[in-house]
Amino acid sequence: MTLLRTYVGGALRAARLAQSRSLREVAKSARVSLGYLSEVERGQKEPSSELLNSICDALGISLSSLMSDVALSIHSAPAPTLTVARDAA
Amino acid sequence: MTLLRTYVGGALRAARLAQSRSLREVAKSARVSLGYLSEVERGQKEPSSELLNSICDALGISLSSLMSDVALSIHSAPAPTLTVARDAA
Numbered sequence A, B: 001m002t003l004l005r006t007y008v009g010g011a012l013r014a015a016r017l018a019q020s021r022s023l024r025e026v027a028k029s030a031r032v033s034l035g036y037l038s039e040v041e042r043g044q045k046e047p048s049s050e051l052l053n054s055i056c057d058a059l060g061i062s063l064s065s066l067m068s069d070v071a072l073s074i075h076s077a078p079a080p081t082l083t084v085a086r087d088a089a
Helices: A004-018 A023-030 A034-041 A049-059 A063-076 A080-088 B004-018 B023-030 B034-041 B049-059 B063-076 B080-088
Strands: none
Touching: A004 A034, A004 A049, A004 A063, A004 B049, A023 A034, A023 A049, A034 A049, A049 A063, A049 B004, A063 B063, B004 B034, B004 B049, B004 B063, B023 B034, B023 B049, B034 B049, B049 B063
């Protein structure tokens, strides 16, 4: 299933890695715990809109550009049902 | 403050109104309560990724196109701080 939090997490991680920054550094700057940020990046936690803004601020990216990346990556993702059908065949 | 849930709610409401459908009808189809959908549309509730998918399904729109609309509307929104400064002047 395509879950928004998976793509938001992936886009946040990609932005952080593009800046060669550590989870620890970005978490500190965003005032969230390292464990929390790690879970958000892996799509395991649903960040509130407020915390998402804090993380975007810490990364120096706008919410608008993050969501553009998210929309693009969802659009480019293969349909999960097709993958399942192919594996089952 | 620019909050993702405000824009997600606005985009969901716009999609529903473009189809001339009632809150009641879409809520029933998405298997959420009318009150909950109303709060989501007004940006007062943070929908989980799973419930967001249910609402998109009920509206017959893809998550990708919803997030494209969201990215565009955040990008087009006036900076809130400027509005506040103008009101205060």
